[in-house]
Amino acid sequence: MISLRRERSVIPGFGITLGFTTFFLCAIVLLPLTALVMKGASMDFARFIQVITAPRALASYRLTFGASLTAATINIVFGFIVAWVLVRYRFPGRRFVDAIIDMPFALPTAVSGLALTAVFAGNGWIGQYLEPLGIKVAYTPIGITLALTLIGMPFVVRTVQPALQELPKDVEEAAATLGARPVYIFFRVILPAVLPAVLTGFTLAFARAVGEYGSVTFIAGNIPLHTEITPLLIIIRLEEYDYAAAAALGCVMLAVSFLMLLTINLLQHWGRRRLTGGARA
């Protein structure tokens, strides 16, 4: 029956919409990305390796990936708590908090970078209390991590939130009736059920953080080898008109993007399979 209906659709516009979609996709996305890959591939291989393994490049990877990893880890801990509080508890201002979670999606990164720098500078609202404790946030890797935490936070909350909502409460109640302690219930019942969502959120936040530039550039201070992230290094190479070096570093970033995309797809596939598998059992 289905195959009969699919034979010929009465709905018009297939050719023109597919044609326009493909054309626009090629012109805006695929062709420019190809230009990057070609530029990288046309480089002398030894030079390519030399550019992407230069001490300044290596220091920038360490900082970019280290800060992104730390930020994503902070986000799965606190993002989980925020998601939990929003799903399980009712308190005044809950809807406001729920709405403001998406702020980093709407707020330009330059604004969040500027604002974070002001708040956490030595004389800022929060910075003035951290300074006496010996914690310098602005113009240090801590500041970079903070900026990356801010932009990654909604990804974790918004992937964990629906997973917690779908969690059947009777399983927890059954475990509690059988005498399980809250800690045991959390690690043995709740966490395994939402693990795919937590890992997806972690990867999304990490992927976003690795490429971030706008908010970091304000708070980082941009000191070579110390607070210089990889996207900034690409811009510096471009400003030196060293297109090839910029393209080589760009290829590294692009490869990381593809890897992240693959990981996210695999994680979501895993999450869906577990969900449907659970329903069958």
Next chain:
Amino acid sequence: MIRILLIGIALTFIGGLLFAPLAMVFVSGLEHGLGAWFHSFTDSDTGAAIRLTLLTAAIVVPLNTVFGICAAWCIAKFEFPGKSMLVTLIDLPLAVSPVVSGLIYVLMFGLQGWFGAWLQDHDISIIYAVPGIVLATMFVTFPYVARELIPLMQQMGNDEEEAAITLGAGGWFTFFHVTLPRIRWGLAYGVILCNARAMGEFGAVSVVSGHIRGLTNTMPLHIEILYQEYNYVGAFAVASLLSLLAVVTLIVKTMLEWRTGIRHH
């Protein structure tokens, strides 16, 4: 007990990370009074930055909206080989670093780029000019409308359109009178997010802009310039205007979510 502790942790985290910076922008922007705030916008470079940002959004958002509708129409209404590949490729710009998004256009249209020599011969500038800014913004906001509409239209199915067509309605008529009324809230949702990103993009635009004051500076880039010149009043004034845009976007988005009862990502 645990409940109060967890709510406390969550509120402190959100307060320090999200609320404090947002409040800071408005407090600093209005530090010297409303008069000084308005005065910041009388600066001709600031005015030019605002106009360029509005112009860019006015070109990019409609184009990406038309693209989003076309993509959603062919993906949701028809079966064809390579469909899932197409969906993945449409989402691709979201995974690419903004700086790389700008870089790829420099490699295409920059002086040493693919079309660099040809463009110079014909006296056309794309990089360090407005067309480059528009293209880079187009890239980063490319998927916003499409990714809202595709799942929405897939979920709605084809029955109503098929009925309209069978009863003799034309293609355009069917779209405007059958499809559009059903997808309008999802469409509005995608458009406002696309607009917010288009007006606020920093990294990609920064690479292609060349930072020429009064000519190729968008509002986010202008904030950086003012900040580097220690003009904090000006920087926070422009930042507060963009924050206002973000707050409005968030309010409209929340209202759309309540209205449709679904949460998007």
